[in-house]
Amino acid sequence: MKPALQTHGLGVRFGAFQAVNDVHLSLEPGARQALIGPNGAGKTTLINLLTGVIKPTAGRIEMDGQDITAFTADRRARMGLARTFQINTLFPSLTPLLSVVLAISEREGLGAVWWRPLTRHTALFDEAHALLGRLKLDALADVPVAELAYGKQRLLEIALAMAAKPRILLLDEPAAGVPEDESGELFEAIAELPQDISVLFIEHDMKLVFRFSRRISVLVAGQILTEGTPAEIGVDPRVREVYLGHAHAGIHAGVAHG
Numbered sequence: 001m002k003p004a005l006q007t008h009g010l011g012v013r014f015g016a017f018q019a020v021n022d023v024h025l026s027l028e029p030g031a032r033q034a035l036i037g038p039n040g041a042g043k044t045t046l047i048n049l050l051t052g053v054i055k056p057t058a059g060r061i062e063m064d065g066q067d068i069t070a071f072t073a074d075r076r077a078r079m080g081l082a083r084t085f086q087i088n089t090l091f092p093s094l095t096p097l098l099s100v101v102l103a104i105s106e107r108e109g110l111g112a113v114w115w116r117p118l119t120r121h122t123a124l125f126d127e128a129h130a131l132l133g134r135l136k137l138d139a140l141a142d143v144p145v146a147e148l149a150y151g152k153q154r155l156l157e158i159a160l161a162m163a164a165k166p167r168i169l170l171l172d173e174p175a176a177g178v179p180e181d182e183s184g185e186l187f188e189a190i191a192e193l194p195q196d197i198s199v200l201f202i203e204h205d206m207k208l209v210f211r212f213s214r215r216i217s218v219l220v221a222g223q224i225l226t227e228g229t230p231a232e233i234g235v236d237p238r239v240r241e242v243y244l245g246h247a248h249a250g251i252h253a254g255v256a257h258g
């Protein structure tokens, strides 16, 4: 089977600074893959390259074997590539229900929704409720976003990305800012997303990385240092060295500190 997403020698330079360098990354269909690495390693930049918000200065990107390097971010999104951001991007005064309804409307083309008969609106709200239910947000459907616990807000961001019906989901630190006792629940929801969706997530908390990923790619100074199963990465001395040299703390075979 072809990888859902694959890069070949992907790189970007900002002036003289090589932020991402010669990256060969492969995301299998149905992947639950973690992208880890120290602050400033280039993880967010790599996601920006994949989604098309920045252009590479080297290499190419393929989706299901098709070269998408020249495609706009919009076109990639329409092909089924969705992402969430390191920083919360929700409308605080909207409810989760209306936020998801808007996101579904955007997928369908706003005009197509507003001019449809009432039955279409029912289907729209049904779909929004089903999506909120999948992320265990249904009971909070009508609570203004600003009043939700932060972990719930971050779940809603995933719901909004899911509203696009993506085949590939890129999550940039989905648990950033979430209290530790809520982050497990957040990742359980990610683990339970439909199994045909390929998920790549950035996460600094090694406990979560080892619990929820099936593969791990390690990015250091813009380059992939190594890639493998959690068991392989947990005992890799090069990975330990990178982490022991940073404030993030160490990796010890599956149990580490965030």
Ligand SMILES: Nc1ncnc2c1ncn2[C@@H]1O[C@H](COP(=O)(O)OP(=O)(O)OP(=O)(O)O)[C@@H](O)[C@H]1O
Pocket: 014, 017, 019, 037, 038, 039, 040, 041, 042, 043, 044, 045, 046, 086
């Ligand atoms: N548009 C840009 N112009 C110049 N430098 C940039 C730009 N975007 C990112 N950088 C630099 O590229 C490097 C990688 O940044 P990036 O945000 O990708 O790191 P990261 O791995 O996501 O870090 P963190 O874990 O802190 O989120 C940093 O040194 C950053 O300052």
Ligand SMILES: [Mg+2]
Pocket: 043, 044, 045, 086, 172
């Ligand atoms: Mg980042």
